Amino acid sequence: MSLPLLTAVTPQYESGLTAKLGTSGSVHVVRRCADLAELLGAVAAGIGRVAVVSADLRGLDGAAIRELVDRGVLVLGVHRPGDEAGERMLRRWAVAVVVPADVDQPTLDAALTELVSTADEPRLPSAREPRVDAAAATDGGPGERPSGPHGTAAEVDGEAPTPAGAPERGKVVVVWGPVGSPGRTTVAVNVAAELAEVDTPVMLVDLDTYGASVAQVLAVLDEAPGVAAAARAADQGTLARAALLRLAPEVAPGLRVLTGLPRPDRWPELREHAVQDVLAECADLVPLTVVDIGFCLEADEELSFDTTAPRRNGAALAALEAADEVVVVGSADPVALQRLVRGLDQLAEVTDVPTTVTVNRVRAGAVGKDPGRRVREALRRFAGVEDVVLVTEDRASIDAAVLEGRTLREARPGSPARTGLRELAARVGGHPLAPAGRRAGTRRAARV
Ligand SMILES: Nc1ncnc2c1ncn2[C@@H]1O[C@H](COP(=O)(O)OP(=O)(O)OP(=O)(O)O)[C@@H](O)[C@H]1O
Ligand SMILES: [Mg+2]
16 A cells, blocks of 8 residues: 655755655655645645654644644654654654654655554544653653642642552533623632642633633733643643643642733634643643633634634633533523523533533622522523522622732632632532631742
């Protein structure tokens, strides 16, 4: 069998490699692409089953490799002779077979035979499946991610040894709610903070592509690079444990934050593949990741066949795909409750993981006397939801906490809203929390 092959290799090695490829029995060269765009275009047009790419090809990143793999293309990576970083990067992007650009003919033939023999094997694991770090497995170089289970904050900060056995993955909880600012961020921040007391450390990730606000709520420095930098590193194959820790400062005891986009118009930076990688890395690193996502779950159907096109809601959809559980937040007024009922249907079209419904800002003024009972009744009747966690309207405490840039646990431990938020946290964590009411430990300085 001889498969059609495309090359996209930097000029220095292009002609030498192509000559060697031309004599191989397992492939035949059908196009020599000048750049990555031409390669992706050819692949999208269905030309070629094998692609040879060089590590230093302009614009090549993890997303491009996945794009090739998703289209069923077998990828052979080449790197400059002696370029260990280039080789490692290709392996991190899970390029199946990697050789130096000055590879001799027999080695190249053997590499191609190996590659072509994988033609019918299953493809790459998805973000939710345990991944093998190819680089760590092969060269064990510095800064590699141990596939270890989670530990205390100190263990995560330090170089804790990796016990043998299958890697244990942390839980990913996504906080979502329909349009109208029902309190997604307030819930995400405070549930994460409550659980940080027990499931230390907790990673809070702001993936709202319409209006990220975790950084402001927790008074994290504007310059904190956060999730956009993590997504970039994921695309470049450099998002290891140490990089993630650097990008996620500890802003409250046991609580690390990957801040969101500083401006909503930067949403194309949060590509789905990169978001999946970031969340998979978080789940490798910490026992609990809490994700705040935007309200909109529409899939941009017209773009879903073009896997290179960024989608505004791609980050939210990727987060839901990675989620083990979703906390659905609605607000306690008639308009918001109706949106919540519709939103639950919409969510069910996207994910089937367990959900916990919470209704925030519960107050008599909006729904009448005995508001908790009325809210429960409405949800039972119109959405068939029997179990709801109620969080009371508590403007004064929440305003005060935001003004101080702290969580309720730190700033207003005895506040009425905290009671419902702690009940929600206990459900999400799957265990009771220690009695509330005391002020949490001293805030640690934000580290970036
Ligand atoms: N229980 C509450 N009592 C009083 N005010 C609240 C409560 N929960 C949230 N708020 C306030 O409601 C507003 C919206 O909350 P939040 O930002 O958490 O919502 P969101 O759903 O994340 O909104 P966005 O659409 O901006 O992402 C904020 O001003 C917040 O302080
Ligand atoms: Mg928000």
